[in-house]
Amino acid sequence: MIESNSAFWRWQxxxxxxxxxxxxxxxxxxxxxxxxxxxxxxxVLVNGKIYSxxxxxxxxxxxxxxxxxxxxxxKGTGLKQSDIxxxxxTGYGRVNVSFADKALTEIACHAKGANYxxxxxxxxxxxxxGQDIKAIRCDDTGRVTSFLMNDKCAAGTGxxxxxxxxxxxxxxxxxxxxxxxxxxxxxxxSCTCVAFAKTEAVGLLRKGWSKEKVLAAYTKAMAVRMxxxxxxxxxxxxxxxxxxxxxNVGIVSxxxxxxxxxxxxxxxxxxxxxxxxxxxxxxxxxxxxxxxxKSRGI
Amino acid sequence: MISFYGYTxxxxxxxxxxxxxxxxxxxxxxxxxxxxxxxxxxxxxxLEDKSVVVVRDDCCNKIGYLCAQCRPEENQAPCxxxxxxxxxxCVFDAC
Numbered sequence: 597m598i599e600s601n602s603a604f605w606r607w608q609x610x611x612x613x614x615x616x617x618x619x620x621x622x623x624x625x626x627x628x629x630x631x632x633x634x635x636x637x638x639x640v641l642v643n644g645k646i647y648s649x650x651x652x653x654x655x656x657x658x659x660x661x662x663x664x665x666x667x668x669x670x671k672g673t674g675l676k677q678s679d680i681x682x683x684x685x686t687g688y689g690r691v692n693v694s695f696a697d698k699a700l701t702e703i704a705c706h707a708k709g710a711n712y713x714x715x716x717x718x719x720x721x722x723x724x725x726g727q728d729i730k731a732i733r734c735d736d737t738g739r740v741t742s743f744l745m746n747d748k749c750a751a752g753t754g755x756x757x758x759x760x761x762x763x764x765x766x767x768x769x770x771x772x773x774x775x776x777x778x779x780x781x782x783x784x785x786s787c788t789c790v791a792f793a794k795t796e797a798v799g800l801l802r803k804g805w806s807k808e809k810v811l812a813a814y815t816k817a818m819a820v821r822m823x824x825x826x827x828x829x830x831x832x833x834x835x836x837x838x839x840x841x842x843x844n845v846g847i848v849s850x851x852x853x854x855x856x857x858x859x860x861x862x863x864x865x866x867x868x869x870x871x872x873x874x875x876x877x878x879x880x881x882x883x884x885x886x887x888x889x890k891s892r893g894i
Numbered sequence: 895m896i897s898f899y900g901y902t903x904x905x906x907x908x909x910x911x912x913x914x915x916x917x918x919x920x921x922x923x924x925x926x927x928x929x930x931x932x933x934x935x936x937x938x939x940x941l942e943d944k945s946v947v948v949v950r951d952d953c954c955n956k957i958g959y960l961c962a963q964c965r966p967e968e969n970q971a972p973c974x975x976x977x978x979x980x981x982x983x984c985v986f987d988a989c
Contacts, residue, residue, distance in 0.1 A: 700938050739940070742896035744909070745954070824902055828909070886941055 605758035607635075607768050607840070611650035611668040615868075617642065625675060626682045626888060628705065628880025629696060631662050631689030634726025634754050635840055637877040638665035640673060640680075644885045646712070648673050649874050654726075658692035665877075666695070682888035684880040688727065698887060703732055703743045705879030710836050711738025712878055713870045714860050719832040722822060722851065722859075723875070724841035726754040731825040733832060738879070744829045753818075754840045756790040760814060763794060764807045775811035775846030782809050784817035793817070811846065819850030826855060835859045838875035895939060899949040901958050906988040908957065908965055910973070912947055917981035919945035926972035929960045947982060 619625060619642045626644075630637045631654060639649040650668025654661040662685070670677070677695070685693030686705045693699065702723070710721045716736040723730040730745040761768040782805075785796050797810050805813075826835075836859050841847050843862070852858050863869030870878070888894075900909030914937055924932045924947060931953045936943035953960055964971040964984065971984045 704938055740895050742898070744898035744900075821902075824907075828898060828902075828907070883938075883941075890941055 604761040604765055604767050607653075609652045609668075611648065611671055612871075613648040613672045614646060617645070617647050619647065619673075619675065619679075621679075624885055624888060625680050626881050626884035627666065627669070627680050627684075628877040628882070628884055629662050629666060629683065629685050629693045630687040630702065630705065630874070630877035630880060631658055631665075631685065631692055632726050632840075632876070633688045633728075634758070635873065636661040636665040636687075636689075637874045638662075638669040639874050639877040639881045640669050640675065641878075641881040641885060644882060646870065646878060646881075649871070649877065651871070651873060654689065658689040659694050662689070662693040663695070682884040682891075684884040684887065686876055686880040688725075697884070700880060700883060702876045703730060703745065704740055705876045705883065706730065706838055707732050707734035707740045708738040708879030708882050709875030709877070710734075710838055710872075710879075711736075712882060713838075713863060713872065713875060714834065714836050717834045718836050718860070720826065720829070720835040721875075722826055722835070722837045724753060724822065724837065724839040724847065726840060729753060729822055729825060731822075731829045733829050742829050744825050756793065756814075756818070757841065757844065759790050759794060760797070760811065763797060764811065766807065766811075769843075771811060772815075772844035772846035772848075774808050775815040776849065777808045778806075778812045781816065782813045784820055785813045787817070815844075815846040816850055819847055819854050822847070822851050823854035826851075831855060831857060833857060836872070837862075838872045840873050842872040895937075897948070899954060899957060900961075900985075901955075903958065906986065908961065908984070908986045910949055910957065910961070911983050911985055912949075913981045914939060914944065914946040916979050917946040918979060919947065920978075921947070922976040922978075923947055923973040923982050926976040928963060928972060931957065931960050932973060 628639045636654045640647045683696045685696030685699045686702045690699040706723045721732040732743045733741045865871035895914045897912045898909045921934045
């Protein structure tokens with residue numbers, strides 16, 4: 597209880613098993629594990645169809661976080677680690693997935709995962725992770741045609757939002773909604789650097805700005821930065837947002853305004869839909885199946 | 895696949911752009927780069943690992959400093975000049 601009152605940056609860890617799915621020994625069970633800088637995600641696929649997933653925070657020990665994410669994903673499926681034919685690790689901490697057969701960069705995985713979640717119409721993917729932002733262009737099959745990643749630093753990412761949640765004492769899940777609760781959109785803060793933006797935010801609060809207004813100004817700065825990355829790779833509809841910040845309606849709606857394009861609606865992940873946060877792990881699992889079949893000459 | 899490595903800040907934007915379909919992994923640009931930003935590494939394309947030039951992981955978010963020396967002279971950077979297949983270029987847009 598004490599924790600839930602004091603740790604505003606804490607987001608919900610959870611796991612899910614898709615209903616109406618089962619597996620047998622003949623099936624090809626593959627796993628994708630995406631160890632991000634803030635969250636670790638594991639997805640279990642049966643014959644290339646999503647079966648279950650788990651999302652946990654990446655702790656100080658990445659190998660442990662990867663194992664924990666997989667444990668969560670396997671919970672309630674009846675599957676054991678030995679039933680898994682092929683594991684692909686991806687994300688910032690991919691080298692820490694000790695049980696992976698292969699490690700891939702997250703770029704290819706995110707495009708593949710977005711292609712699975714939203715379908716072949718997806719041609720531009722914006723992944724807003726814990727510590728970086730990636731703009732990806734892909735074709736109908738989810739194959740990457742171009743991408744842009746890593747600006748100068750981790751400015752304006754999920755971790756920055758966590759810092760703001762703590763500073764303003766607002767639960768991270770409510771930040772997006774709250775940032776939209778302003779009469780007039782304030783100008784963006786001048787810098788998305790987490791350290792400087794925090795200083796700037798404190799100054800604005802002292803000046804009498806409401807929490808909502810400060811959040812709006814910071815969120816807008818992030819959105820402008822993201823839309824610039826997308827403009828560089830070129831925006832081709834349909835456009836989607838993946839990663840943890842895809843759940844931040846304040847970010848997503850401001851990116852839409854900056855680009856003048858609506859992104860495809862996020863699946864209702866709270867009620868049976870696929871979570872855009874697992875796109876990377878899902879793509880890794882799909883590649884795992886393809887690589888397994890290739891290795892067996894199937 | 896076209897990869898953009900770089901940044902945007904108050905001074906404009908700067909990107910190293912690699913076309914991994916054109917790149918044959920010869921590594922001449924790696925040798926020519928004055929600050930060791932580049933390396934030839936396997937990149938996963940169509941289920942194969944193709945050896946192409948990439949910006950080193952530990953350099954990705956330091957390009958602002960590491961490439962500063964070559965930045966003002968678009969199309970004069972040693973990496974661009976050393977490539978015979980037109981797979982690498984540097985783009986700088988002042989704002």
